[in-house]
Amino acid sequence: MSTAKRVPAPDRNDFMDVDGLLNDEQRQIRDTVRAFATAELLPHVADWFEAGTIPDAPGLAKGMGALGIFGMHLDGYGCAGTDNVSYGLACREMEAVDSGLRSFLSVQGSLAMAGIHKFGSEEQKNEWLPRMAAGDAIGCFGLTEPDSGSDPGSMRTRARRDGADWVLDGTKMWITNGNVAQVAIVWAATEEGIRGFLVPTDTPGFQANVVHKKISLRASITSELVLDGVRLPANAQLPLAEGLKAPLSCLNEARYGIVWGVVGAARACYEAAVDYAGSRVQFDKPIAGFQLTQRKIADMLVDVNQAGLTAWRIGTLKDADRAHHNHVSFGKFANVQAAQRVARASRSIHGANGITLEYPVMRHMVNLETVATYEGTEEIHALSLGQAVTGVSAFR
Amino acid sequence: MNIVVCVKQVPDTASERNLKTDDKTLDREAADGLMNELDEYAVEEALQIKEAQGGEVTVLTMGPDKAAETIRKALSMGADKAVHLVDDALHGSDALQTSAALAQALRKIGFDLVILGSESTDARTGVLAAMLAERLGVPQLSLAGKVEIDGGNVRVERQTDYGHDKVEGSLPAVVSVVEKINEPRYPSFKGIMAAKKKPVEKLAVGDIELDAAAVGLGNAPTQVVEFAAAPPRAAGTIVTDEGEGGAQAADFLASKKFV
Ligand SMILES: Cc1cc2nc3c(=O)[nH]c(=O)nc-3n(C[C@H](O)[C@H](O)[C@H](O)COP(=O)(O)OP(=O)(O)OC[C@H]3O[C@@H](n4cnc5c(N)ncnc54)[C@H](O)[C@@H]3O)c2cc1C
Numbered sequence: 069m070s071t072a073k074r075v076p077a078p079d080r081n082d083f084m085d086v087d088g089l090l091n092d093e094q095r096q097i098r099d100t101v102r103a104f105a106t107a108e109l110l111p112h113v114a115d116w117f118e119a120g121t122i123p124d125a126p127g128l129a130k131g132m133g134a135l136g137i138f139g140m141h142l143d144g145y146g147c148a149g150t151d152n153v154s155y156g157l158a159c160r161e162m163e164a165v166d167s168g169l170r171s172f173l174s175v176q177g178s179l180a181m182a183g184i185h186k187f188g189s190e191e192q193k194n195e196w197l198p199r200m201a202a203g204d205a206i207g208c209f210g211l212t213e214p215d216s217g218s219d220p221g222s223m224r225t226r227a228r229r230d231g232a233d234w235v236l237d238g239t240k241m242w243i244t245n246g247n248v249a250q251v252a253i254v255w256a257a258t259e260e261g262i263r264g265f266l267v268p269t270d271t272p273g274f275q276a277n278v279v280h281k282k283i284s285l286r287a288s289i290t291s292e293l294v295l296d297g298v299r300l301p302a303n304a305q306l307p308l309a310e311g312l313k314a315p316l317s318c319l320n321e322a323r324y325g326i327v328w329g330v331v332g333a334a335r336a337c338y339e340a341a342v343d344y345a346g347s348r349v350q351f352d353k354p355i356a357g358f359q360l361t362q363r364k365i366a367d368m369l370v371d372v373n374q375a376g377l378t379a380w381r382i383g384t385l386k387d388a389d390r391a392h393h394n395h396v397s398f399g400k401f402a403n404v405q406a407a408q409r410v411a412r413a414s415r416s417i418h419g420a421n422g423i424t425l426e427y428p429v430m431r432h433m434v435n436l437e438t439v440a441t442y443e444g445t446e447e448i449h450a451l452s453l454g455q456a457v458t459g460v461s462a463f464r
Numbered sequence: 465m466n467i468v469v470c471v472k473q474v475p476d477t478a479s480e481r482n483l484k485t486d487d488k489t490l491d492r493e494a495a496d497g498l499m500n501e502l503d504e505y506a507v508e509e510a511l512q513i514k515e516a517q518g519g520e521v522t523v524l525t526m527g528p529d530k531a532a533e534t535i536r537k538a539l540s541m542g543a544d545k546a547v548h549l550v551d552d553a554l555h556g557s558d559a560l561q562t563s564a565a566l567a568q569a570l571r572k573i574g575f576d577l578v579i580l581g582s583e584s585t586d587a588r589t590g591v592l593a594a595m596l597a598e599r600l601g602v603p604q605l606s607l608a609g610k611v612e613i614d615g616g617n618v619r620v621e622r623q624t625d626y627g628h629d630k631v632e633g634s635l636p637a638v639v640s641v642v643e644k645i646n647e648p649r650y651p652s653f654k655g656i657m658a659a660k661k662k663p664v665e666k667l668a669v670g671d672i673e674l675d676a677a678a679v680g681l682g683n684a685p686t687q688v689v690e691f692a693a694a695p696p697r698a699a700g701t702i703v704t705d706e707g708e709g710g711a712q713a714a715d716f717l718a719s720k721k722f723v
Binding site: 092093096097100103104134135136137140148149150154 | 533650651660
């Protein structure tokens with residue numbers, strides 16, 4: 069036996085030392101987003117949630133843009149060009165504050181910008197990407213419709229040719245940032261199949277209406293987009309996007325951010341629970357001292373850390389160009405459920421305080437209902453994973 | 465304008481900090497390192513001056529290998545290059561020795577303006593700027609809440625208990641800054657990516673014409689003789705509000721010179 073070396077006790081906020089797996093640059097990006105989100109966003113987010121909006125979305129976009137967070141993992145066109153683990157960390161630290169704020173950056177960077185980056189013409193990229201990276205322009209992504217959610221192939225929005233122009237008609241629903249966007253990426257059925265279009269939101273016939281009465285993702289703007297004879301020049305079409313696989317590949321990018329993001333939400337709920345349990349006294353002792361509470365905390369600890377490791381592993385696979393979309397499905401399926409369990413347990417530990425916006429936990433808990441639904445519901449990912457390992461499709 | 469910012473890596477004030485029992489120096493390995501907060505303001509001010517006037521910003525730090533993290537942060541914020549004074553011989557140097565080493569490094573680098581935070585959150589001696597200015601034979605303008613460069617002169621608003629003094633000196637000069645001066649920027653991701661490629665020159669004691677026997681714990685003119693853990697916080701005073709609670713709270717604040 070060699071001489072015994074004293075092993076330091078695990079850090080309760082990073083028990084499995086997931087962040088010990090990071091390189092200097094990744095750590096620095098984590099620290100920067102954490103510092104920004106904690107100082108600039110956390111003090112306001114409960115008010116925004118209560119108000120059901122982001123009061124100054126252009127200002128938020130500029131602040132995030134100055135960091136370089138939008139499209140950070142894309143190359144060129146004013147984007148920072150970081151690796152995928154760094155992008156995941158940015159999502160994690162942002163969602164530790166609120167899922168709505170992480171959605172803001174997911175939609176801008178992974179749906180709208182990544183879509184233009186991947187499928188756009190050189191002219192389209194030059195027109196939009198640098199402004200979007202800087203946060204001077206906001207983009208949204210319109211795939212879902214009132215009658216077409218999990219099955220986007222059933223969409224009814226149509227694009228038809230009229231001479232050299234395209235004319236779009238239809239309605240999109242649940243579109244994040246629709247009311248504050250300067251450009252909407254709209255997916256529509258054409259005679260040749262599904263195609264994508266860049267629609268400047270001041271085009272005649274385009275209208276965005278805010279979705280009210282949400283009780284989840286309230287610190288986020290959700291819209292209905294109405295397209296009524298929207299006439300676009302031929303060069304508004306994304307030339308490289310052919311068929312449904314084009315928008316689905318954008319969703320896969322954004323979903324990757326969710327795999328990391330929910331680890332942040334879960335961590336925030338776990339940390340809040342440990343703090344609260346340590347200071348709340350009932351029956352003459354801190355509730356942390358009751359076995360039932362400790363069981364909850366132990367379960368939360370495992371969920372947070374396993375989800376963190378899963379995210380890191382998928383990130384490193386992605387950086388090695390080896391992340392299959394089924395890996396990302398695995399991460400979304402596993403980590404969102406883990407985060408939901410953690411949020412619910414944390415809410416219960418907080419008792420009555422847990423239902424208020426004075427504590428972050430119920431806000432996270434209800435936000436995660438949206439996160440479980442968008443970018444492929446839990447059921448849809450179960451079907452993807454089931455098909456991946458059995459070879460049998462159960463989608464229809 | 466050739467600006468050098470002196471930055472220091474300090475242990476995170478949020479983490480537990482201890483002195484080592486063997487040599488009574490701070491256990492820097494055990495604590496998370498951060499850039500000394502006031503130095504972030506110094507870096508920001510240097511960048512703003514450069515952005516307005518042109519020139520170059522060099523970061524200078526003295527510290528162990530780990531201090532490279534702090535250099536990287538300053539480079540990510542936008543500094544152009546860095547000099548890292550790192551040598552085991554420097555371990556445990558006190559303020560006098562540190563100022564001697566930094567002054568030698570500054571002579572080697574050359575400067576029109578040296579900017580630094582007015583104190584560090586670990587040792588809190590607050591004397592480094594004065595010592596540097598003295599050793600370099602240049603004016604010191606301390607506790608700056610505002611800095612203006614005007615040709616060969618530097619003007620600062622020096623923070624005082626009663627407001628501020630307007631102080632002017634000729635360049636080259638040493639300026640120490642206080643928090644009020646600006647709002648330090650966050651490093652941008654592009655800055656973080658670019659920082660990897662910026663030059664960082666490592667200097668040892670021998671490179672700056674400094675005698676190793678003049679620095680380090682064993683040769684320090686001042687010594688930590690003894691240390692004790694801070695006593696646990698005394699119980700607070702509970703004021704029962706019987707109509708004049710507000711006055712009592714105000715008296716308390718006045719007795720602590722908060723109002
Ligand atoms: C706040 C918010 C923001 C959003 N932002 C955007 C956005 O920016 N852009 C955009 O395009 N969309 C956005 N969405 C829409 C989101 O992607 C859809 O809600 C999601 O795809 C699910 O569609 P749906 O709501 O129509 O549910 P449905 O597809 O109707 O599903 C209802 C239920 O049926 C289940 N189900 C469906 N099919 C099957 C099956 N084959 N087997 C088993 N169960 C099944 C589902 O899992 C779910 O439980 C957003 C949604 C929300 C809530």
